[in-house]
Amino acid sequence: MTSTTPNPGVTPAVGGVQTVRRLITYLLLAITVIIAANGLSGLLERLLTVNRVEVVFDNEGLATSLAAALIAGPLAALLWWLTWRDSASARDRASVTWPVYLVILSTAALLTATITLFSWIANAITVGWDPYRLAGGIVWALIWLWHYWMWQHPSKGPTRLPGAAPALASLIGLSYAAGGLVWALSRLVDSAVDTVAGSVLLSDPVWQLVLQSLVWAVGGGLLWWWHWLRVGVRAQNFGFSNVLLVFIAGVASLAVLALGLTLTLSVILELVTGAQQPIAVTLAPLGTAIASTVVGALVFVYHARVVASRSVGVRAASRLASTGVSLAYAATGVGVTINALLATTSNSILEGNIRSLLLGGLSALLVGGVLWWMTWRPLAASTPELVATPGRRIYLVVIFGLSALVALITLLVIGFQLFSFLLDGGSGETFVERSRQALGLLTATVLVAAYHFAIWRKDRVSDVAQEPIRRIDHLTLVTSGGSAELIDTLRAATGARVTVLQRAAAVDGEPDAAALVTALDGVEASSVLVLAGANGSVEVIRLNG
Known part of the structure; x- marks a missing residue:
């Protein structure tokens, strides 16, 4: 089942009326499948509660479920038969609408099935029997298995977008697993912090909350393992799988890691500088901070090793994506820090939330700055090796363009605040107080835009060939x-x-x-x-x- 190259191509499907026919057929099939699934879920729910005292004789709901199942169901079966019959054609197999339909429906079915089933298992720990979620989970799981079978069919499965549906499924499983681990670990840390701080919170027992989180972690882990290793998403080295890998390794995991580090550093700075609030309040973000740091680091390190074995383009894209995420944290830290410093013009730094705002900004600036320094390497940014990085010029243009756009928007906000201040001077607020958030953001974006524009100009006059000549x-x-x-x-x-x-x-x-x-x-x-x-x-x- 593992593959490392796309499936063999066939003659592309003809367009015109055939394309319109496929679009209409697949759209109607998707709609009827969804309606029939909801009807079957309602009927199965009543079947699961037929001998229980909480059953409700809702004739209107029963009629709705029967209509959806007995009318939309046969229509869906007819449309599927027509579609499946045509899928034996090489041109229909090569049509992009066929894999797009399977990707959308299989992903939607997988999301619905896993969310309902995992929620059913988690709620069973505290609430008990929940036939509604169980019925919906069973029906949508069967729909997902049905579409998975069609995707893998040797003679009628699609020949385009290879690996897209399994790659999305692996991303869904990884998201569940990482989110469940973060929630479980944060609950354990919060419980320990509450014990140390001596605070008493009225909530469910910690073991129940942790066990509910582990349901999502284990279920998501199994889903990720099956698609990543057994189906072979890890071995795929083309198309959507590479995009997915760059997103996980270069964006998502690093963003979670940076968030955890920023929160942890902020709590440490609060404690070191002498927190003015109760210790329990100061330590409140520590559970989420530590859990995000640990899980983000695990996901990042693992996928960074996978990226290291891929092509030069994938490695470069992952590094540039990581640089962009780090830069976003550092720029946010600059903006928040300037915002807090401007607030001290009318208030003491120890008043209100100004002190926490300043420490949070400094934390984001420090974490984002260190990560950016490690990924971008500014002292060697203009060396031939880094100038020749694939996609570097595109990255510089994108960063400069986004910075210019944000700067334009903040200038409009500052202009509005200026005219508002001049027209309504009796509000008691100074102009700086009104526009300090926008001023902080403007300063950060101007610095980012100026730096990357200078690097871009230096790269343009460089004799290093950045882009290959396209013959x-x-x-x-x-x-x-x-x-x-x-x-x-x-x-x-x-x-x-x-x-x-x-x-x-x-x-x-x-x-x-x-x-x-x-x-x-x-x-x-x-x-x-x-x-x-x-x-x-x-x-x-x-x-x-």
């Missing part, structure tokens, strides 16, 4: 292998978007990367097909469009 738009390679290094070599040599099609049967003596690059030397076309044959033979075919 071929799309290169399709038919081979028995197709490693990440081979794809990187072809992409660097031609500037093309590379797609690898796996041979059904391996051949002996396939050409290496150097031979393929030599065969492509001087070839310029919008689309090229490269056949890597036996005994080092290479056939290059120029395609139209």
Whole structure:
């Protein structure tokens, strides 16, 4: 079940009326499946409560469930039969609407099934029997299994968007597992802090709260393990799986880790500088802080190791994404710190929330700044090695553009506050007090924009080639292998978007990367097909469009 290259391509589906036919059919199928699922859930709920005293004789609800199940159900079956019959066609299998439908419905069914079933198990610990969630979870789990079977069907499954549905399922499972672990660990830390601080909180027993969180953690972990390892999402080295990996390793996990570190440092600074509030209030964020730090670090370290084994483009994208997240934390810290300092013009730094605001801003600035320094390496930012990083120029333009947009919006806010202050001077607030949040944000964005604009200008005059010369738009390679290094070599040599099609049967003596690059030397076309044959033979075919 594991795969490392996309499924073999077939002739693309024709457009026009056939595309409209598919869109309408899949849309109607999705609607009827959803309606029928809700009806079946209602009927199953009544079946599960038929011998219990809490059953309610709701004729209107029963009629709704019967109508949804007995009318939408057969219609869904008919539409599915028509769709499944046409899916034997190579053109329908190659249509993008077929995998899009399966991705959307299977993901929606998986979300609904897991949320309802995990909630049912968690609530059973404290509340008890809940037939509503159980019925819905069973029905939607069956729908997910049905769509999963269609996705994996050897002769009728889609040939496009390989691995998209399993990759999304693995992300859902990882989110459940990480969220459950954070919640369980934070409850344990909060319980220990409450014991030390001597505070008494009226809530459910800690073991119940932890056990409920572990239900989500274990369930999500199993879901992630099945798709990540058994289905083979980890081994996929193309398309959506790479995007997912960059998001997890470069954005989500680092954001959680940075949040935990920021909260932890903020609590430490509050204690070191002499907290003015009760100790229990000061230590309140510590549970979430420690749990986020631990879980975020585990997820980040694991996926960073996976990223290290991927192509140069994936590694560069992950590092730039991490740099962007770190920069966002540092810029937020600058804005919040300036906001707090401006507040001291009319109030004492020890009054109200100004002190906590200042310490929080300094914490975000320190954590985000350190992470940014580690990922961006500003002292070596203009070295040829880093200037040649794939996607670096795009990153600089995006950061500069976003900073300029935020600066424009904050300028409009400051202008509004200025005119409001001039027209309504009797409110008692100073102009600085009115606009200190916007002034802090403006300062941070101006600094970010100025720095990245300067780096971008320096890169432009550099003699380092940042972007490969694009001689071929799309290169399709038919081979028995197709490693990440081979794809990187072809992409660097031609500037093309590379797609690898796996041979059904391996051949002996396939050409290496150097031979393929030599065969492509001087070839310029919008689309090229490269056949890597036996005994080092290479056939290059120029395609139209």
